[in-house]
Amino acid sequence: MTGNGIPLLEIRDLVVHHGQLRALDQVSFQVFAGEVYAIIGANGAGKSTLLRTISGLHTPTSGAILFQGKDVTQLRPERRATGGIVMVPEGRRLFPSLTLEENLQVGATYAGQGQWTIERVYELFPWMRDRKNQRTEQMSGGEQQSVAIGRALVANPRILLLDELSLGLAPVVLQRIYGMLPQILATGLTMVLVEQDVSQALRVASHIHCLLEGRTTLQGKPADVTAAQVEAAYFGLVKPLWHG
């Protein structure tokens, strides 16, 4: 399925500045329907900036973002969300004064056509049903992350952007959440995820893209790249040390 037809999401020569800092420099890639596209890289590599720019929270200095062949670079974030690009932001960003169910209801307010409903999210995470009237601020990190994913799913995105799911979560909890991804993918979603944990990314991704200080250092299928290449791209050891 990958490689056929027009990409679902295409990033062309994206340059993003944070004030003086060039956070992203000429980043380009294509994501096809059904893929799990993982962006990896160290802290400050520009991964989150990339996702925030795709969702519309940052305006790029230059470059273009195409979704289903249409240029969405100038579109407001809420229009991108209703159009099918939905992000689970870093740090969950739930609405603390709303109950679990109200959080999901907000996500569903401007939902597109699709099979995800609040009921469907409760089937995926059965514990939510009993606690739907609780405020989310009393919940654990893993529970909050699940609610954040549920809030994004009920919007029925075509493409789901997941920013640092692992942040602040215990490994066991993270495994459980990553364990859910195949079920979510089976509903026809495409995912772009940002992950600091490389081994986790290599396990779930169909394609990886490594950033270093805002530049692309490696991209390819997990099967086609060696551990040494990933390590070099991740830490910036482009040339083997003994040559230098």
Next chain:
Amino acid sequence: MAWVNAIIQGVLTGGLYALFACGLSLMFGVMKVVNLAHGDLAVVGGYVALGVIAVTHVPVLLSFLIVVPAMALLGYLLQRTVIQAALNRSVLTTLLVTFGLSVVIENALLQWKHADSHSLGTGNAIITGSFQISSQIQIGYLPLLIFAVAVVVLLGLQYFLSLSKYGRLIRAVADDREAAQLSGVDYRHVFGIAAAIAFGTVALAGIAYGMYSQFAPTTGTDTILLFAFAAVVIGGLGSLWGTLLGGVVLGVAQQIGAQINNSDQLLAGYVVFLAVLVLRPQGLTTRRAQS
């Protein structure tokens, strides 16, 4: 008995103060805008009611049916244009812009309507009448009606915010604007709705004030805005029932002050306001202590 009477009268005026204050509290809670033109908008509501009554001859008590939607629409439009433009710069800019709005409104009214005082006479003997509970306690129908309206408005607002779709969106946007955008919510539209509610309620309060007392172009800043601020601060920001409590505490403090010495009425209210600011700056109801 005179003290009991003072407290009853204070509670009743407190309802009006809460009606003034709830829009101020809502706009601050949702978009972090301290609307310094809030009092002037109440006065505009009063003048618009005067105009509507003169043109259409609707009874004073029903004028709100036209004035409140008109002011709500004005609120939505002002929020989407002037106030939003200020918000895009910084929250501090909104303070300057609403202050400017206040000055413009006041001077426009002075220019156009002069400094004369006006009131909205109901011309209805029952409404302006009162009933006697004991030799010293007399309750006017009008203050009672206004108090009831305030409670109904606050109940309605509470119901709207907790159960309706837009109420939920207002709370979500107040919590986290960016996260709401990621769910497809255009926060500017939601801000507009919150402003419409604030303008509508303050217009209603302005009409009530006009039936109860007199207003002139400067009443907005020298009386109403201060009372609304005091009620919000005493009650605690972000809580509707806190606002009612704040209004009632302010009203009772004023009436008790007046009971001690007629000229101490306003002073007593502000002393309580100051005391709350010093001793309990989060207000009497503490819902916003977290975050």
